[in-house]
Amino acid sequence: MTTMTAARLPFSPADRPPLGLRERKKIKTREAIRAAMYALVEEQGYEATTVEQIAERAEVSASTVFRYFPTKEDIVLTDEYDPILLEELRARPADEPWPDTIRDVMLAAARVGVEEDPHVARLRTRLMAEVPAVRSRMMESMSVTGRLICAALAERTGRDPDSLEVRVYAMSFIGGLMEASLYWAENGHQGDFTAVVDRALDVLEHGPGQEDR
Amino acid sequence: MTTMTAARLPFSPADRPPLGLRERKKIKTREAIRAAMYALVEEQGYEATTVEQIAERAEVSASTVFRYFPTKEDIVLTDEYDPILLEELRARPADEPWPDTIRDVMLAAARVGVEEDPHVARLRTRLMAEVPAVRSRMMESMSVTGRLICAALAERTGRDPDSLEVRVYAMSFIGGLMEASLYWAENGHQGDFTAVVDRALDVLEHGPGQEDR
DNA sequence: AGGCTTTTGACAGTTACTGCCATTTCGTGG
DNA sequence: CCACGAAATGGCAGTAACTGTCAAAAGCCT
Numbered sequence: 001m002t003t004m005t006a007a008r009l010p011f012s013p014a015d016r017p018p019l020g021l022r023e024r025k026k027i028k029t030r031e032a033i034r035a036a037m038y039a040l041v042e043e044q045g046y047e048a049t050t051v052e053q054i055a056e057r058a059e060v061s062a063s064t065v066f067r068y069f070p071t072k073e074d075i076v077l078t079d080e081y082d083p084i085l086l087e088e089l090r091a092r093p094a095d096e097p098w099p100d101t102i103r104d105v106m107l108a109a110a111r112v113g114v115e116e117d118p119h120v121a122r123l124r125t126r127l128m129a130e131v132p133a134v135r136s137r138m139m140e141s142m143s144v145t146g147r148l149i150c151a152a153l154a155e156r157t158g159r160d161p162d163s164l165e166v167r168v169y170a171m172s173f174i175g176g177l178m179e180a181s182l183y184w185a186e187n188g189h190q191g192d193f194t195a196v197v198d199r200a201l202d203v204l205e206h207g208p209g210q211e212d213r
Numbered sequence: 214m215t216t217m218t219a220a221r222l223p224f225s226p227a228d229r230p231p232l233g234l235r236e237r238k239k240i241k242t243r244e245a246i247r248a249a250m251y252a253l254v255e256e257q258g259y260e261a262t263t264v265e266q267i268a269e270r271a272e273v274s275a276s277t278v279f280r281y282f283p284t285k286e287d288i289v290l291t292d293e294y295d296p297i298l299l300e301e302l303r304a305r306p307a308d309e310p311w312p313d314t315i316r317d318v319m320l321a322a323a324r325v326g327v328e329e330d331p332h333v334a335r336l337r338t339r340l341m342a343e344v345p346a347v348r349s350r351m352m353e354s355m356s357v358t359g360r361l362i363c364a365a366l367a368e369r370t371g372r373d374p375d376s377l378e379v380r381v382y383a384m385s386f387i388g389g390l391m392e393a394s395l396y397w398a399e400n401g402h403q404g405d406f407t408a409v410v411d412r413a414l415d416v417l418e419h420g421p422g423q424e425d426r
Numbered sequence: 427a428g429g430c431t432t433t434t435g436a437c438a439g440t441t442a443c444t445g446c447c448a449t450t451t452c453g454t455g456g
Numbered sequence: 457c458c459a460c461g462a463a464a465t466g467g468c469a470g471t472a473a474c475t476g477t478c479a480a481a482a483g484c485c486t
Binding site: 139140153165170173174199205 | 349352353366377380385386393
């Protein structure tokens with residue numbers, strides 16, 4: 001109930017002010033833990049960093065770290081893309097052709113994700129490529145994004161979000177985007193991430209090109 | 214070096230006889246461990262089964278279990294689809310249109326996987342759906358299958374197997390097939406698995422249907 | 427200031443997994 | 457058939473990520 005405040009739907013405009021000391025401190029702690037982990041990972045690498053070290057540097061106990069993040073991997077990668085996606089989806093006209101919708105929504109999410117903190121975005125994708133555990137956790141988190149795509153597509157086309165067809169489509173999408181991120185990281189984060197995503201979206205929409213033969 | 218004998222390429226016909234006592238015993242141990250785990254999982258569930266229990270029932274030490282399988286998850290799901298896939302790929306004419314190739318190859322692999330031991334196939338997919346750790350491990354293993362698809366597509370179309378386009382295509386494929394397995398398991402393994410895969414392949418080839426609007 | 431709730435730290439316990447070393451077991455050449 | 461080297465095994469100690477519990481501390485409210 002404390003962790004994962006992702007599902008809070010639209011963000012009513014007036015709920016910034018009423019933040020008690022408690023809430024503010026929680027945010028600070030959360031970010032202190034993140035910062036500690038980022039720093040340690042850059043110094044020693046992911047596996048070499050223990051949760052105790054993270055706790056120590058963040059000046060909290062190990063128990064507290066686990067109260068804020070369910071697993072070590074989550075410390076590096078929890079960040080809510082889904083709300084952005086939802087917001088972006090909501091902003092689109094309901095009769096827009098689906099391919100256009102999904103493309104723009106994905107590009108927007110990618111843009112926000114990278115521009116917000118380019119340094120962290122790179123570290124995150126690098127770890128995704130290098131550390132299996134991180135990659136796995138990311139996949140899990142992406143698959144809930146997949147369900148979100150199911151819902152969106154279902155809503156716009158009047159299909160069953162739980163049908164095999166819709167689900168397979170959504171997860172193939174996720175798989176493709178995941179690979180795009182990996183590609184970007186493996187090639188030293190060359191070029192614009194959104195450009196990479198754009199190319200990936202082409203493939204997902206039209207296939208790899210030169211279809212047969 | 215002992216585990217994962219998957220990459221042994223074509224299977225020359227005459228290497229069944231020269232199996233020493235040692236080799237035979239190793240296979241027996243391996244299967245004993247697997248059998249022990251399957252049984253215990255059905256009795257108590259996945260998480261409740263510890264490696265020590267598995268070792269005990271298989272009449273080996275815990276050390277030995279870890280010598281045979283790198284992780285607990287691998288005990289349930291290691292089984293080499295990739296060799297089947299390779300063999301099947303090899304059997305196809307080189308000028309066959311790619312969509313036909315990939316479809317038939319995948320269907321063949323699915324068929325073999327399920328028919329060989331339906332009971333285990335169901336348990337495996339059920340665990341995939343229910344246990345995140347198993348699902349993750351499966352994803353990792355599927356992503357090496359993805360590289361295999363990259364290589365095959367690249368070879369047949371003269372493209373770079375490491376290009377973004379080819380990689381995204383392959384992984385979207387994997388994502389879709391993964392979801393098909395999950396779907397099958399979540400719906401109580403209704404119907405033929407190959408039929409489910411067939412529908413998934415339609416989606417991967419042509420999109421979810423009713424493209425836009 | 428005093429009582430209530432939430433957050434925190436300390437601690438003990440579990441389990442997957444890693445190395446290391448001594449012992450056993452198998453394959454082989456004499 | 458027997459030794460000798462290599463491989464497989466078991467036992468043990470250690471690590472690190474979690475989990476659950478309980479008492480102390482800190483923010484909140486009147």
